[in-house]
Structures are given as C-alpha cells and as structure tokens.
Amino acid sequence: xxxLTQPASVSGSPGQSITISCTGTSSDVGSxxxxxxxxxxxxxxxxxxxxxxxxxxxxxxxxxxxxxxxxTASLTISGLQAEDEADYYCCSYAGSHVVFGGGTKLTxx
Amino acid sequence: EVQLVESGGxxxxxxxxxxxxxxxxxxxxxxxxxxxxxxxxxxxxxWVSLISGDxxxxxxxxxxxxxxxxxxxxxxxxxxxQMNSLRTxxxxxxxxxxxxxxxxxxxxxxxxxxTLVTVSS
Numbered sequence: 268x269x270x271l272t273q274p275a276s277v278s279g280s281p282g283q284s285i286t287i288s289c290t291g292t293s294s295d296v297g298s299x300x301x302x303x304x305x306x307x308x309x310x311x312x313x314x315x316x317x318x319x320x321x322x323x324x325x326x327x328x329x330x331x332x333x334x335x336x337x338x339t340a341s342l343t344i345s346g347l348q349a350e351d352e353a354d355y356y357c358c359s360y361a362g363s364h365v366v367f368g369g370g371t372k373l374t375x376x
Numbered sequence: 377e378v379q380l381v382e383s384g385g386x387x388x389x390x391x392x393x394x395x396x397x398x399x400x401x402x403x404x405x406x407x408x409x410x411x412x413x414x415x416x417x418x419x420x421x422x423w424v425s426l427i428s429g430d431x432x433x434x435x436x437x438x439x440x441x442x443x444x445x446x447x448x449x450x451x452x453x454x455x456x457x458q459m460n461s462l463r464t465x466x467x468x469x470x471x472x473x474x475x476x477x478x479x480x481x482x483x484x485x486x487x488x489x490x491t492l493v494t495v496s497s
Contacts, residue, residue: 365482
C-alpha cells in the first residue's frame with residue numbers, strides 16, 4: 268500500500284495550463300481506470316474534481332480534465348484562475364484498498 | 377441534502393482507545409459503501425478503511441490493520457471507527473466520506489467536516 272507519487276508543487280500564471288502527474292504501479296493506477304482527483308483549500312474538506320480517470324462531476328468546470336497512460340494519471344487545469352490555487356490529490360482504487368498521492372501544491376503566480 | 381457529521385474525536389494517550397461516529401443523512405445509507413480518510417496536521421490525505429453497504433465486507437490500510445475496526449448501523453444511518461492501541465502517528469483529522477456510486481472506489485462526492493484525534497502523553 269504505497270502512496271502514489273505526485274510532484275510536491277507546481278505553479279503557473281493566470282490563463283496558462285498546468286498538468287499534475289500521479290504515478291502508481293500496475294497494482295493500482297495501471298490496473299484500474301478508477302483514478303480520482305481532489306482539490307483542497309486550506310481548512311476545507313477535499314472536493315471531487317475528476318473521477319474514473321476523466322469524468323467531471325456536475326458543477327466542476329470543464330477547465331479541469333483527467334487522463335491516464337500506463338501507470339501514470341494526469342490532471343490538467345487550463346485557463347488558470349486565482350481560485351485554482353490549492354492542494355491537489357490523486358486517488359486510485361487498488362483492489363482491496365484505496366491509495367492517495369502525497370499531494371501537489373498549486374501556486375497561481 | 378447529503379450531510380455527514382463526525383464526532384468522537386479528542387485527546388488520548390498512546391495506547392488508548394477512541395470511537396468515532398459519523399451520522400449520515402440525505403441519502404439511502406445502506407446503498408453506499410462508506411470510507412474513513414484521515415489527514416495528519418499539515419500532511420496529505422490517507423485512506424484508512426472502508427465498509428460495504430450491508431456491513432459484510434471491511435478493508436483496512438496496513439497502518440491500522442489489527443488496531444482499528446470499522447462498522448455501521450444502517451438502522452441509525454451511522455458509521456463508526458473503533459480505534460485501539462492508538463499511536464502518536466494516528467494524530468489526524470478523521471473524515472468520513474461517501475463513495476459517489478456506492479462502490480469501494482475512492483470517488484468521494486461528500487465528506488464530513490472531520491473530527492480531530494490527538495494522541496499525546
């Protein structure tokens with residue numbers, strides 16, 4: 268049950284696009300198309316942004332998109348806005364358990 | 377409106393026990409698997425445990441296996457986490473979370489506000 272690997276931080280300017288990677292193994296990310304992504308602002312509960320790899324819940328901006336290749340999933344945020352500044356976590360089903368990534372702090376410059 | 381309200385957190389000495397509760401409303405509780413996820417102060421999210429809708433299947437993170445027990449009472453729309461042999465590294469905000477499609481997957485569309493557990497001598 269090892270954590271998924273995410274970059275500790277990423278940054279971008281308003282209007283730009285950024286991508287956050289999430290690397291797992293053939294036992295989690297690589298085996299299931301069941302990666303989800305969460306946004307967490309300080310002092311708040313996480314918010315589901317992407318599920319089943321690339322699906323957006325109702326109400327989530329289409330600026331957020333997800334994809335997967337092999338054992339690595341990715342979250343892309345296009346048209347960066349100030350309110351996107353937050354921590355982002357990936358999460359994968361892994362058969363009999365769930366595993367999170369270590370989190371990525373997004374800074375909007 | 378879906379609501380998840382955790383309670384039962386507090387300060388406990390190493391080796392002690394606590395029982396967390398999560399009161400659910402606004403959805404058909406027994407149709408959904410439920411999970412506990414924790415977050416140590418200033419740290420990332422860590423999955424802790426999950427239980428199936430009928431309570432017949434339970435799973436745990438290796439870090440808590442043998443010490444924590446997840447359960448539910450569908451007649452009371454409530455989820456529980458019995459935590460024994462607590463360690464300082466169990467100090468965290470504990471969230472209960474509802475899986476969006478009622479599955480074992482980590483797609484949580486609703487989270488509680490969390491209850492803080494502090495393990496300290």
